Amino acid sequence: MKLGLNPQQVLSEALGPSGAMRVTVGIDLGSTTTKSILLDPGGEIVGRGITNSRSNYAVAAAVARQEALTAVRFSMLGRVLDAAGADAVALQQPLSEAFRLQLYLGELDALRDEIAGLLLKPGFAANRAVLAPAADEVLRRMRLSAPALFGPGADRKSDFFRDIAGQAFVKEAEDLASGGQVPFERLVGLYDRAILDVETRIETRDFAELLGIAARQLLPAGPSADWLAAVVAAVGRAPIEEVAFVGTGYGRQTLPFPKETVRSEILCHGRGAHRVFSGTRTVLDIGGQDTKAIQVDSSGVVTSFQMNDRCAAGCGRYLGYIADELNLGLHELGPLALQAKKQTRVNSTCTVFAGAELRERLALGQRREDILAGLHRAIMLRAMSILARSGGIADQFTFTGGVCNNPMAVKVLRELVAQTYGDHITVNTHSSSIYMGALGAAMYALDDHREGRGGILPTFAVAQAA
C-alpha cells in the first residue's frame, strides 16, 4: 500500500478541471424492479443500482439512484486503491461487503422502530406482552447473523432488503416459535406490515460515515487504517454533480418525473440494447407487464415497434402466476422446465386460464416439467408473433427484460428464431439486460446534456410521505 499516496490528488486527476464527477442519470421504473444507470461525460457507465419497485414509485426511483450513486463512489474508491497497489486493491471487495452490512444494519434499525411503533397500536394490545419481546429477540438474532450474509463467499439470493431480511426474519421466527410460546403467524405478520413502511422511507445515508465504519472494522488501528480513513473521507466528499436526467418505465404517466425528462421505454430499451450489443437490429424485451418488439437502426434509434395490447398474456407476470400456482420461486421455473422429457402442448397464454389449464393437466398426471416446458413455448410463440408484426428479426437479435434471465425462455426463443429466421441469426442475451432501459435513458440524458437542454433532476421530495 502506498501510504504516501494522496487520495485527493488521485481523485482530482480523475475528476478533471471541474473538480466534480459529472454524471447523467437514467432511471427505468419497471412494474417489478426499478433500475438506475449513471454515465460519465464520455458515456462510460460509472454506476448502476436496482431495487424492487414497491408501492411508492418515487421512493423506488430515489433508492435506485442512491444505489447507483453509491456505486459511483465505489468506482472512485477503486481508482484510488488501484493507484495504491495490489494490497490496496484487495481491500475493495471486503470494503464493499462491509459497507453493505452497515446499510443492512441501518435498515434493521428502521425495521425495529417500525415494529415497535406497530406494537403500540390497539390491535396488538392482547398479544403485545408476547410479541414485543419475541420481535426483539428475532431482531437481535438477525443482527448477530447479519455478518454471515455479507462475508466472503456469502450467498445472497437477492440484494433487496425486503428479501434478505424477510428470509432471515422467517428463519429466526420459526426457530423461536418452535418452542410453542410464540405465535409464528403473528410475528411474520408484523414483519409484513412493517416492511411496507420501511420500504417507503428514504434513508439519507452518509457514504463517508458508513464506509468509515466499514473500514475501521476491516483494518486494525495503525498507519494503514489512518490512510484508508483519509481515502474514505476524500471519496465520500468528492462532489458528484448530476447534470441531466431521463426517466422511463412502465405506465409512464404515473412516473414521478417531470414531463420533459420522460422518454419512452421503447426508445430507451432499443438504445440500451444496441449500446451493449452494437450489432443489434432487433430487440425483444419481455418485462413484467409487457412484451415489446423493437427494430433499431445502426445508431440504435428505433425504426419500428410493436407491443402486446391491453392483455398482459405471455409477459413476465404470467410466469409469476404460474410460479405461484406451483408454489415455486420465479427463478426456479426455467431450470425445472429444462428437465422436461417432452413439451406438453399448452393452449392458453391467457393468464387467467393458464392456471386452470395447469391444474387440469397436473390432475391428468402429466409431468410438471413437461407442462412448464409447454408453457414457456406458449409464451415465446406469442412473443414471436409480436416480433413478426414489428417486421421480423434481423441480425443481430437481442433479448432483454426480466424474462431473459429464464434459461428455458432463452432456449425456446433460440430454437424458434433459428426455425423461423434461420440459424445464422446471432441471439444476444446478457445477465444484466435488465438494465438496458435505464442505460438507454441515461444515454438520452447525455444527449440532452450535450445539446444544452439536460432535464431537471427530480428531488423525489414527495417520497417522504406514507
Add this chain to the structure above:
Amino acid sequence: MSTGHMMADAPSKDAAAPVKDHSQVRQKEMIADHFDKLARAKEDGRKVVYTFVPGNLTELILSLDLLPVLPEINALQSGMRKKSAGYIAEAEKSGHSEDVCTYVKCDIGMMKSGNIGPTGQKLPEPDLLLLSYTGCFTFLKWFELLREEYHCPVVMLHVPYQPDGVITAAMRTYIVDQLEREVIPALEKLAGKTLDRNELSRRLALSAQAEDDLVAVWESAKHSPSPIDGYFGGVYYIGPIFSAFRGSEGAVDYYRELRQECEARVALNLGPMTPDGQLDDQKYRLVVEGPPNWTSFNDFWHMFSKEKAVVVASTYTRVGGLYDSGPDGKGFRHDPARPLETLADYCLGCYTNLGLPSRIDLLERYVRDYKADGFLINSVKSCNSFSAGQLLILREVERRTGVPGGFIESDLVDPRYFGKANIENRVQSFLQMLQARRGRVLQADVRGSQPSAAL
C-alpha cells in the same frame, strides 16, 4: 364502415375557451333540424329510409322527399355519448358474440332500448332498408337483423369490389341496372311518386359544388402550419356530406363557409382548434389510417394535440367518398350530366370498397403530398374491412416513403377495447421515435459486439 359524423357538439367545448367557428354552429343547426324532421316523420307523413354511409344514395333519397337515417352515425354518436357500452351489453345479452362489429351491436342495443337518437329524440322506424353493399359483408347481416325487427322491406344495391383500382364499364352498368330496375322503383313506390330526373341532376350539381369545397379544405392541410386536423377535426367536417345532406343547399353553404374559415387560417398561419387549444405550433405532421375510437374520442385526440401533433390527412375521412385522390390519382366528383353512372362511380370508389394496393397507393400519396413526418394506423377490432392487411400496408408504405409508421389498436365504440395507458404509451413512443429519427445528432457509441464489461 363507419363514418361521417354528425356532431351535436364540437370537441372544442373542452378546450380553453375556444371561439367556435361559425360553420360548427351551422352544422349543429342542420343536424338538429334533421332530427326534428325525423322525430316528426310519422305525423308529417314522411317516409324514412335507413342506409349506410359508404355508397349512400342521398341525392336520390332527397329527390324523392324521403328522410335518410344512418345507423353507423347513430352508433358512433352513442359511443361519444358514453351510451355504447350499455347498448353493446344489451345486444350481447340477446346472443350477439363478442366478435360482432360493435357498430352493429350498438345499433341493435339502441333499438332495443327505445331507439333514442343522438339528440335525445326518438328515431322513427324505417319504412325501407336501403342496403348499399360496399365491401363489408357485415352490412348484409346488419340489415337482415333490422328487417327481422322492423318487418320492413330491404332493397339491395350490390357494389362490386374494386380489387385493382379500376372501374370497368361492366361494373358501372351492373350498378346502373340495379338502380333502374330495383332501387329506384322501390324508392318511388315508397315515396308514392316518380323520380324527377332533373331534380336528381340539380342535387348532383349541388353535391359537386360541396365536394369542390371539401377538397379545398383537405388540401389546405398542405400548408404549414396546417389550418385543420384532417382526422380528429376531419370527422366533424365530413358530417354533412357523408350523411343526410349531400346534394342539399345546406351542405353547399356549410362547405363554402368551412373553406373560407380554413383559408382565413392559412392566411394568418393559424392551426386548428384542438382539445389543447389552437395548435399553431405543430411539431409532427401525421397521416392516419383507420377509424378513430369514439368512446374516448377527446382523450384520444388529446394524446396527439398535447404533443403538438396534427393530422394532415386520413383515409377514414374518405369512407363516404373519395373526392380528393381516387385510385387513378384524380378525385371523384358527382356529375349531373350522367346521374346514374355518377352514382355508380361514387359507390365504387368508396374507401372500404378498395383493395389493398389502392389503399397503399393512396396512403403513399398522402404521405408525400402532405409532407408527413410519420403515419399511424389505428387498427380497430370491430372492422375487418379496415383492419385486415393493415400491417402489410404499414410495411409497404414505410418501404415506399421511408417515413416511419406506427400501429395502435382500439375499437370503434366498445370501451373495453380502449386501453388508455397502452395506447398512450404507443402514441408517445411513436412520436418520440419520429423525433429521434428527425436528424437528432445521436452520439455514436460504437463498440464491439461484445458486451461492454461495465454493464
